[in-house]
Structure formats: C-alpha cells, structure tokens
Amino acid sequence: MSKIHLVCQGATCKCQFGTTTDILKVKTQSKRFINDHEGESKLTATHKDLGQTFEKNTFGSCAKMNNNACKPAIIKWEGYYDKITLKDNGGKPLLENSKATCAVAGSACVEIINHGQITEVSKQNIQNCDEEVIKVINPALSLNIDEIGLLQIPNI
Structure with missing residues (x-):
C-alpha cells in the first residue's frame, strides 16, 4: 500500500478473536x-477513543x-500518527x-x-480531471462545466 489513510468515524474494525466486524464510533x-x-459524519478518530467505542x-x-458474546473494551491504540495532536481531546489521529x-x-x-473515508466528487475534482482520460474511460461522457461550476452531461 503506497498511501496510509487517516481513520474516521465509520471505519470497519475486526478482532482476530471475534467472528464479525463492527463500526468505529468517535466519542x-x-x-x-x-x-x-x-x-456531519466523518469525525477524525484518535488514540483517545477508548472503552466501548463501536456501534454494536x-x-x-x-x-x-x-x-x-464479545464485549470489547479498548484500553490502548498503537501505530497512530504522532506528528499531529487535536486540541479538542489531545488525541493523535489513527491510521488505517x-x-x-x-x-x-x-x-x-x-x-x-476499512479506514471509513469515502470519495466525494467536487467541482475541483471535475476541473482537475483530464478530459482525454475521461474520453478513454467513458467515450459517451463529455465534460462541460458551465459558468456556475455545474457538470453538464449531454443527452445521448
């Protein structure tokens, strides 16, 4: 893996001694x-998220x-990003x-x-994309961005 992602609320976690996964909840x-x-929903997870910090x-x-029945109680995180400290809780961000x-x-x-982050397409993503690459991937799509920044897809 070339990039290591920060972890946020909604990350999927698994215990090597358990039989199913659970979703991380930042408290x-x-x-x-x-x-x-x-x-609204993707709070940064930190090494301070201890105790019962999962949805189920x-x-x-x-x-x-x-x-x-498993009843996890997290007492410590390791392998977090120690170069940043959140002012709110003194926590260091978790890594995937x-x-x-x-x-x-x-x-x-x-x-x-799964780190919990999702891809959200923004106006900046559209402006930064290479139209020639898009034509190769999907020849039916033509990228036209109007003056207010809305993506217009022509009728086929």
Missing part, C-alpha cells in the same frame, strides 16, 4: 472532520471467552494500520480493515 471529540464536505460494541463471539488492545484479549488484536 472523544465533535469538531474535527476529515473527508466530509458538510462536516461486539465482534460476535469471542474465542478468548470460550465463544461467549493502527491496532487496538482489548482488555479481554490483552493484545493488539483489533485491526482496521
């Missing part, structure tokens, strides 16, 4: 968003608990290769399998 800050034009708060059944230690397993067993 330690409410102001710092990434990859979210409207600033379970990874299914836990092999460490004789296959009883960060791992969490669960109080039950006692090891860095929780990994991030």
Whole structure:
C-alpha cells in the first residue's frame, strides 16, 4: 500500500478473536472532520477513543471467552500518527494500520480493515480531471462545466 489513510468515524474494525466486524464510533471529540464536505459524519478518530467505542460494541463471539458474546473494551491504540495532536481531546489521529488492545484479549488484536473515508466528487475534482482520460474511460461522457461550476452531461 503506497498511501496510509487517516481513520474516521465509520471505519470497519475486526478482532482476530471475534467472528464479525463492527463500526468505529468517535466519542472523544465533535469538531474535527476529515473527508466530509458538510462536516456531519466523518469525525477524525484518535488514540483517545477508548472503552466501548463501536456501534454494536461486539465482534460476535469471542474465542478468548470460550465463544461467549464479545464485549470489547479498548484500553490502548498503537501505530497512530504522532506528528499531529487535536486540541479538542489531545488525541493523535489513527491510521488505517493502527491496532487496538482489548482488555479481554490483552493484545493488539483489533485491526482496521476499512479506514471509513469515502470519495466525494467536487467541482475541483471535475476541473482537475483530464478530459482525454475521461474520453478513454467513458467515450459517451463529455465534460462541460458551465459558468456556475455545474457538470453538464449531454443527452445521448
């Protein structure tokens, strides 16, 4: 992988001792968003997101608990980006290769399998694209950006 992405609310996580995935929920800050034009849902996840910080708060059944219901309690994150500190919670942003230690397993067993960021096409993306490349990818599409920046797709 050439790029390592920052992690945000909505990231998919999995425990090596569990049977299913769960979705990361940021509870330690409410102001710092990434990859979210409207600033509504993609809060930046940090190493301060501890405890029960998942939507369902379970990874299914836990092999460490004789296959009883998993109740993860994150006590530590490792592998976070230490060059930035959020003022709101003093947290360091998580990276997609960060791992969490669960109080039950006692090891860095929780990994991030999808960082949670999504692609949002903006006016700037359209202006920066190469029309010749678009013609090769989809010859039926012609990129015309009008004076107010709206993408116009001609009728075929």
